[in-house]
Ligand SMILES: *[C@@H]1O[C@H](CO)[C@@H](O)[C@H](O)[C@H]1NC(C)=O
Ligand SMILES: *[C@@H]1O[C@H](CO)[C@@H](O)[C@H](O)[C@H]1NC(C)=O
């Protein structure tokens with residue numbers, strides 16, 4: 755009798771467990787992409803000016819994205835709880851204002867809200883909102899892309915161009931893992947100014963983002979193995 759009821763209890767417990775897993779709706783993902791962006795490129799390709807006339811000259815956080823190897827656009831906008839500004843307590847807020855600003859429109863809280871609701875909700879079983887932002891900040895501090903590139907003499911320049919591997923190599927040397935670079939094409943030229951660009955910029959692309967990949971728990975750095983987010987065999991400008 756006792757055995758039977760405990761078995762029933764176990765089965766019931768397991769059913770509840772399954773329900774819990776499915777109802778969190780934060781689906782599944784394989785790994786994380788931690789994306790840092792170069793603000794001048796955001797502002798260069800944007801169709802209107804950024805809020806600050808001179809964009810920051812350091813890599814800042816774009817986001818921490820739970821990702822799926824077989825389905826590049828997923829997951830997103832999961833069923834986790836929506837962003838709550840009050841969970842970004844003052845000390846965390848001052849850290850995020852430096853590391854994760856909204857370089858385009860200037861409303862940092864709004865940027866954090868959009869990133870959490872689109873991406874953070876999909877991994878909320880592993881990282882709650884506070885942990886999600888704290889972990890991202892730690893990653894940013896631990897892997898200072900601006901500094902890694904500077905040490906390799908890769909500094910912003912309007913004329914010098916780089917190959918994909920020029921930029922990847924020093925990052926790989928420091929992290930021991932393969933990162934991913936993402937580029938933006940040169941913005942289409944305003945009419946009548948076709949000849950005004952330096953020739954180095956004519957057939958080139960701008961470095962926009964550096965992606966580091968992390969395991970399912972967002973703790974261990976792993977190789978990124980997605981195909982390059984820059985056009986092949988095209989020079990890269992870091993400016
Ligand atoms: C999220 O929850 C809503 C309402 O409970 C449901 O209709 C929807 O299918 C869920 N979406 C996902 C991705 O689980
Ligand atoms: C990845 O996406 C595919 C296709 O949507 C889905 O079938 C699969 O369950 C997902 N895998 C993980 C680990 O999220």
Ligand SMILES: *[C@@H]1O[C@H](CO)[C@@H](O)[C@H](O)[C@H]1NC(C)=O
Pocket residue numbers: 861862863864865867
């Ligand atoms: C900034 O974004 C937050 C969150 O979306 C919003 O509540 C607030 O009103 C916005 N502030 C301004 C000045 O637009």
Ligand SMILES: *[C@@H]1O[C@H](CO)[C@@H](O)[C@H](O)[C@H]1NC(C)=O
Pocket residue numbers: 895898900901904
């Ligand atoms: C990152 O490196 C840059 C360039 O060396 C430096 O100015 C900046 O203070 C560093 N940031 C942090 C958080 O250490």
Ligand SMILES: *[C@@H]1O[C@H](CO)[C@@H](O)[C@H](O)[C@H]1NC(C)=O
Pocket residue numbers: 898901902905928
């Ligand atoms: C860059 O070089 C400085 C000075 O040699 C060193 O202290 C720092 O650790 C280096 N940073 C990286 C990311 O290698």
Ligand SMILES: *[C@@H]1O[C@H](CO)[C@@H](O)[C@H](O)[C@H]1NC(C)=O
Pocket residue numbers: 823979980981
């Ligand atoms: C990337 O690595 C994962 C895990 O090792 C593997 O499942 C996936 O097929 C790889 N994708 C590509 C494009 O190599």
